[in-house]
Amino acid sequence: MLADDAGLVREGIARLLTADGVHVVAQFPDATGLLAAVGVERPDVAILDVRMPPTRTTEGLAAAVELKRAYPDLGVLVLSQYVETRHAVDLLAQGRTGVGYLLKERVARSTDLVDALHRIAAGGTVVDAEVVEAVFATPRRADPLDRLTAKEREVLALVAQGYSNDRIAERLMVTARTVETHTSRIFSKLGLETDPATHRRVLAVLAHLRASAGPTAESVPTRTTAGHGPA
Structure with missing residues (x-):
């Protein structure tokens, strides 16, 4: 299901998908x-813009949080031109898994969007690189990531974008074993113990986003960056 107040954009996304x-x-x-239709149709994923009627502020994000609370297994993707760091935290904290936040201007190909939808439907988390950058730049109240090294923070940023260990190894030009070591240390420093009932990669991202949701976080329009789609 797809919700966007711009009819041309909405129809365009639908046709591409x-x-x-x-x-x-x-x-x-x-x-x-x-919101009214999800309970009847039970789609695999719901895609919502951030700013929609009546106030055109954060109705889409509020609906996304409500959907994840009511339907934990539903995949929810926020597709917007704005970075809303505090609201992104709300969505991810409620959903745990099966959520995404991508920026319209940075989805270079329809196949990138489809790939993100499949990952979200399967319970993964996909966060746009620019959202991650905005979160890192947000003043922090208390940052549990201060214990991480620069390389561990770099690895965590790639984890937040949805990359697997193998893909992270390719991007950093290291071995997969090295990435496994970094992620293991990240989990340990963030106090994320092994538990089959939890997804530690997602919880690590949440730990960063929660710490980043300071009182000064704002909604900012994205920069157009050609050739950079979702991770």
């Missing part, structure tokens, strides 16, 4: 209609 084999169950110009 359909062309790539994604079944778009329904489209809505606001979050209210989508």
